Amino acid sequence: MKTRESASAGYHRALAAYRAVAPPHQEDPTLAAAVVRQERVRRELAATAFPDVEQDQEDEVPTSLEAVRAQQRQAAEAVRAAAIRRARAEPAGQAGTTSSPALRQTG
Numbered sequence: 001m002k003t004r005e006s007a008s009a010g011y012h013r014a015l016a017a018y019r020a021v022a023p024p025h026q027e028d029p030t031l032a033a034a035v036v037r038q039e040r041v042r043r044e045l046a047a048t049a050f051p052d053v054e055q056d057q058e059d060e061v062p063t064s065l066e067a068v069r070a071q072q073r074q075a076a077e078a079v080r081a082a083a084i085r086r087a088r089a090e091p092a093g094q095a096g097t098t099s100s101p102a103l104r105q106t107g
């Protein structure tokens with residue numbers, strides 16, 4: 001595969017000739033105004049259609065990785081504790097007294 005750096009001398013001459021006569025890129029002011037106008041309208045419509053989304057995002061405090069991991073450990077520990085309670089209750093015949101429903105196989 002050829003790149004501009006490894007292209008032939010003829011390619012480089014043709015590219016230089018093209019760049020010499022090509023008009024410089026100029027942004028159309030009417031196009032730029034239309035883009036700004038459309039963006040403003042889009043934001044207004046989004047605020048009307050989804051008023052609580054932007055507010056929720058502003059109120060949201062970034063959570064640190066340590067806080068997320070602590071929350072995940074706490075949730076995992078709660079699941080583990082519930083499983084231990086269920087396992088202890090089953091031999092005693094109290095499977096229905098746990099806080100979460102026991103899984104039963106039918107068949």
